[in-house]
Amino acid sequence: MTEMKTVLVVGGTSDVGRAVARAYAAAGWSVQLAGRDAAGLEREAADIATRTGVAVSVHAIDILDTGAFAAFADGLPVLPDTVVSVVGLLGEQVRAETDAAHATTVMRSNFEGPALLLGLFAERFLARGHGTIVGVSSVAGERGRASNYVYGAAKAGFTAFLSGLRNRVSKRGLHVVTVKPGFIRTRMTAGMKLPARLTADPQAVGTAIFRAAETQRRDVIYVKPVWALVMAIIRALPETIFKRTKL
Amino acid sequence: MNVELSGWGRYPVAATDLVQPGSPDAVPAMVAGRTGAIARGNGRAYGDAAIGEETTVSLRGLDRMRAFDPATGWLTVEAGVTLAEIVEAFLPRGFFPAVVPGTQFVTVGGMIAADVHGKNHHRDGGFGDHVAALELLLPDGTRLACSREQNAELFHATIGGMGLTGYILAATIRMIPVETGWIRQRTLVAETVADTVRLLDAAQDATYSVAWIDGLARGAALGRSLVYLGEHATRAELGGAQVPTRFGPAAKAGPGVPFDLPALTLNRFSVAAFNEAYFRLGAAKAGSERLVGWRPYFFPLDGVADWNRIYGRNGFVQYQFVLPAARSADLLPDLLDRIARRGSASFLAVLKRLGRGGGLLSFPFEGHTLALDMKMEPGLLAFLADCDRLVAAAGGRLYLAKDARQTRATFEAGYPGLDRFRDIRRRYGLEGRLASRLSRRIGL
Numbered sequence A: 001m002t003e004m005k006t007v008l009v010v011g012g013t014s015d016v017g018r019a020v021a022r023a024y025a026a027a028g029w030s031v032q033l034a035g036r037d038a039a040g041l042e043r044e045a046a047d048i049a050t051r052t053g054v055a056v057s058v059h060a061i062d063i064l065d066t067g068a069f070a071a072f073a074d075g076l077p078v079l080p081d082t083v084v085s086v087v088g089l090l091g092e093q094v095r096a097e098t099d100a101a102h103a104t105t106v107m108r109s110n111f112e113g114p115a116l117l118l119g120l121f122a123e124r125f126l127a128r129g130h131g132t133i134v135g136v137s138s139v140a141g142e143r144g145r146a147s148n149y150v151y152g153a154a155k156a157g158f159t160a161f162l163s164g165l166r167n168r169v170s171k172r173g174l175h176v177v178t179v180k181p182g183f184i185r186t187r188m189t190a191g192m193k194l195p196a197r198l199t200a201d202p203q204a205v206g207t208a209i210f211r212a213a214e215t216q217r218r219d220v221i222y223v224k225p226v227w228a229l230v231m232a233i234i235r236a237l238p239e240t241i242f243k244r245t246k247l
Numbered sequence B: 001m002n003v004e005l006s007g008w009g010r011y012p013v014a015a016t017d018l019v020q021p022g023s024p025d026a027v028p029a030m031v032a033g034r035t036g037a038i039a040r041g042n043g044r045a046y047g048d049a050a051i052g053e054e055t056t057v058s059l060r061g062l063d064r065m066r067a068f069d070p071a072t073g074w075l076t077v078e079a080g081v082t083l084a085e086i087v088e089a090f091l092p093r094g095f096f097p098a099v100v101p102g103t104q105f106v107t108v109g110g111m112i113a114a115d116v117h118g119k120n121h122h123r124d125g126g127f128g129d130h131v132a133a134l135e136l137l138l139p140d141g142t143r144l145a146c147s148r149e150q151n152a153e154l155f156h157a158t159i160g161g162m163g164l165t166g167y168i169l170a171a172t173i174r175m176i177p178v179e180t181g182w183i184r185q186r187t188l189v190a191e192t193v194a195d196t197v198r199l200l201d202a203a204q205d206a207t208y209s210v211a212w213i214d215g216l217a218r219g220a221a222l223g224r225s226l227v228y229l230g231e232h233a234t235r236a237e238l239g240g241a242q243v244p245t246r247f248g249p250a251a252k253a254g255p256g257v258p259f260d261l262p263a264l265t266l267n268r269f270s271v272a273a274f275n276e277a278y279f280r281l282g283a284a285k286a287g288s289e290r291l292v293g294w295r296p297y298f299f300p301l302d303g304v305a306d307w308n309r310i311y312g313r314n315g316f317v318q319y320q321f322v323l324p325a326a327r328s329a330d331l332l333p334d335l336l337d338r339i340a341r342r343g344s345a346s347f348l349a350v351l352k353r354l355g356r357g358g359g360l361l362s363f364p365f366e367g368h369t370l371a372l373d374m375k376m377e378p379g380l381l382a383f384l385a386d387c388d389r390l391v392a393a394a395g396g397r398l399y400l401a402k403d404a405r406q407t408r409a410t411f412e413a414g415y416p417g418l419d420r421f422r423d424i425r426r427r428y429g430l431e432g433r434l435a436s437r438l439s440r441r442i443g444l
Ligand SMILES: Cc1cc2nc3c(=O)[nH]c(=O)nc-3n(C[C@H](O)[C@H](O)[C@H](O)COP(=O)(O)OP(=O)(O)OC[C@H]3O[C@@H](n4cnc5c(N)ncnc54)[C@H](O)[C@@H]3O)c2cc1C
Pocket: B008, B038, B039, B040, B041, B042, B043, B044, B045, B046, B049, B050, B059, B079, B080, B100, B101, B102, B103, B105, B106, B107, B108, B109, B110, B111, B113, B114, B115, B116, B117, B118, B161, B162, B163, B164, B166, B167, B168, B169, B301, B401, B402, B436
């Protein structure tokens, strides 16, 4: 191994964040775990450190508190080589239809917060000359559907942001990865009936992200390749037909 | 959530409410006010120990590790962490658990609650002997630190206590340093039961020992076996040998058993053929020493996913008893002969030498333990009840982690620590609140 690299995982208390952190730690990276649940972060940090023997530090962040992002980045012991944002909020679609405050929280948690945070790290990475940025978005952002379009719209915004960012910074030493997982078996989807062939385990998402970001240098991944096909079909449906579907 | 649960033997199956907390802090609220509840680990106990009378509390989600001290080998983990995860994380760093059962798909909580024994019980004691401390949640929400110094009474009752003293949330367990992931194995051939017992008794200095008995051999060959002795191989011992890596070859998942084979597959002939082949194969290598990787050595069955399905839809029971050392030689032939005559024994007839027990209800005592699988079919329960009488009369007992059918009388005869255990349950207000199908059946 050459010098020790560092990954920052924002959303470190989620099943996916934990899996991403473990994939990096297994490859010998030191880990910075960030999130809003201090006790939960300590639990994950101890787990990763004990399993792998790598150093793990924890850092407080609320993705809705955008004004505190600069101080958050300043407070990190080192500027990480890679930052992964796993933060997201599914919310409740039906509630968001009439409760503007709830809709706002969903939009800000999935788009505004993660986009501004990754944008801020992009500037610091540019100043340094290198860095990798990974945003976990969603297939829900590819076409608005009745069942989750507030969440989907925010993810669409996030996906577009990452695309534009990549377009701007990839010539300048940075690498931007958009992750659009299909279904994942996590706390977010606990209790839902998910089709087994379309559903990934968090661990698979963790390793897929590490591989896409650090070894294959991919731009956009779906984790389970079958999703590329599924979404191509969904995107290709003419709106006159799509509007009559129940998805 | 209402579900049907069974143990590894798939007998019996019972309906229960299932709750699945995701962290230690989430457990108290989820168990508050419940009666007839019991903890469940990874469901590898064979019978009904991990099925709640009303509620089953899966603690598999408590799967975070907390701390490891390489200087002392003490590892602190939440109780739902599995042995497989521990070996995966620590063997490459030169540490192995002090005691392991025959499968790695068990949780730390389950290993403490059953005080599991490995092939080194005669020398190193049970899993509970290598637990420094545990965090125990009582049903009323009290969280207690238990060790040999603190809440010692509860500590000793919890080791081997089958979940009936509370929910183990976390524990500190001993890891031992090893230089490699390989075992130096010596195989001895025993031609009779007496031979088998003698060879095991003579091998008390060996770190690991176990005998695989041909469960179908009769007459002069009754109880013939292969006795395997093992030591952790050192780096130097590995040096000359042709082995790929220091910590053993990577995981190789064997083919699984995807569906329930028709019940007839496991008739006398298929098992006899298997046993004969196994015996020949082993005997050819007997006397020689060879290096065996940690997986096939400790966890030979883990390579076959879902092997418990080969016994068909009705499931099977594992019959495991221990006999006092002085009584084994005269009782084992009778028991083995009955089993051989019945003809439905498994390829799994394992005899081990046990040392002194740890907890109040721990299974092991100075003696010999025989374990074998028997397909659930008409007549089996009556047959085993007869065997029970012989075992109990000789001062033996049955292993609760394998049990699915013993009577309250058999249990009471075999476990003299029972009165104290009941007394502790009464004093801590656990009666009625913590109860499994097992505890109900045997009157605990
Ligand atoms: C192939 C195979 C080989 C085996 N080999 C051996 C062997 O060599 N030696 C041996 O001793 N055993 C052996 N066993 C038995 C096994 O080790 C024990 O049954 C063990 O208890 C299973 O652990 P588990 O996590 O699956 O627990 P479960 O089966 O889920 O539960 C077992 C008991 O532990 C209690 N329990 C589980 N977790 C907790 C907790 N957190 N707090 C309180 N109580 C808890 C349950 O209430 C129950 O009474 C073997 C089993 C199999 C399937």
